[in-house]
Amino acid sequence: MSFDLSETDRLLSTTRAVRRRLDLDRPVERDVLLDCIRLSQQAPTASNTQQWRWMVVLDAAKRKAIGEIYGRGKQFIDQAKAQVPEEDAQTHRVYDSAGWLLDHMGEVPALVIPCLQGRLPEGAPNGMAAATYGSIFPAMWSFQLALRSRGLGSTLTTISLFFEADVAKVLDIPDDVMQVALLPVAYTKGTDFKVAVRPPPEEITSFDTWGS
Numbered sequence: 301m302s303f304d305l306s307e308t309d310r311l312l313s314t315t316r317a318v319r320r321r322l323d324l325d326r327p328v329e330r331d332v333l334l335d336c337i338r339l340s341q342q343a344p345t346a347s348n349t350q351q352w353r354w355m356v357v358l359d360a361a362k363r364k365a366i367g368e369i370y371g372r373g374k375q376f377i378d379q380a381k382a383q384v385p386e387e388d389a390q391t392h393r394v395y396d397s398a399g400w401l402l403d404h405m406g407e408v409p410a411l412v413i414p415c416l417q418g419r420l421p422e423g424a425p426n427g428m429a430a431a432t433y434g435s436i437f438p439a440m441w442s443f444q445l446a447l448r449s450r451g452l453g454s455t456l457t458t459i460s461l462f463f464e465a466d467v468a469k470v471l472d473i474p475d476d477v478m479q480v481a482l483l484p485v486a487y488t489k490g491t492d493f494k495v496a497v498r499p500p501p502e503e504i505t506s507f508d509t510w511g512s
């Protein structure tokens with residue numbers, strides 16, 4: 301059976317980082333999160349290790365605590381924004397939107413923290429780092445696609461990892477479990493998201509010889 305390409309391509313090309321359009325007032329059901337996690341587990345993992353773990357936070361007090369920790373990342377956003385040339389309006393919009401999320405993370409109805417059982421050793425070679433993160437990022441993206449196809453949205457964020465131990469303390473996450481991201485998840489206000497402007501594939505792809 302063939303796929304409906306117009307629908308799969310629409311899903312792949314319009315799954316955006318959603319921040320201001322997250323509906324903070326509508327709760328997210330456990331079952332929809334579990335359905336999306338179930339789908340995410342069809343993603344590949346290095347050596348079929350399947351060491352993914354998912355921490356879902358629905359409790360309001362814990363979300364607030366994590367939101368406060370995430371808000372400490374303002375310094376990183378401010379520093380990064382200061383480097384962006386004034387004429388790069390798209391990136392300025394991203395940082396403005398990221399700044400909004402810094403102030404509202406704790407109000408998002410579901411905070412989802414994809415984790416890996418085991419930690420990346422300090423100074424791990426590129427191959428090991430790729431195999432480690434590569435065993436969770438495809439699942440995260442599948443999770444985000446599954447959310448989008450159900451009328452929900454999210455943003456892949458990593459700022460909380462600078463304060464990983466503080467987040468672990470709030471949620472009793474053990475030391476040998478590595479957090480990989482923090483995904484704020486909510487139904488979206490409207491479902492019409494646009495295709496983003498990206499470089500044409502011909503500009504970033506080489507065939508047979510680098511640069512050709």
Ligand SMILES: Cc1cc2nc3c(=O)[nH]c(=O)nc-3n(C[C@H](O)[C@H](O)[C@H](O)COP(=O)(O)O)c2cc1C
Nearest residue numbers: 315316317318394397398401455456457458459496
């Ligand atoms: C590895 C990674 C880390 C990211 N970290 C953050 C973050 O900490 N905070 C945030 O608001 N967005 C974060 N983003 C989202 C990006 O800003 C967003 O994907 C990018 O601006 C492109 O927008 P689009 O996903 O809507 O196309 C991250 C994305 C990736 C892939």
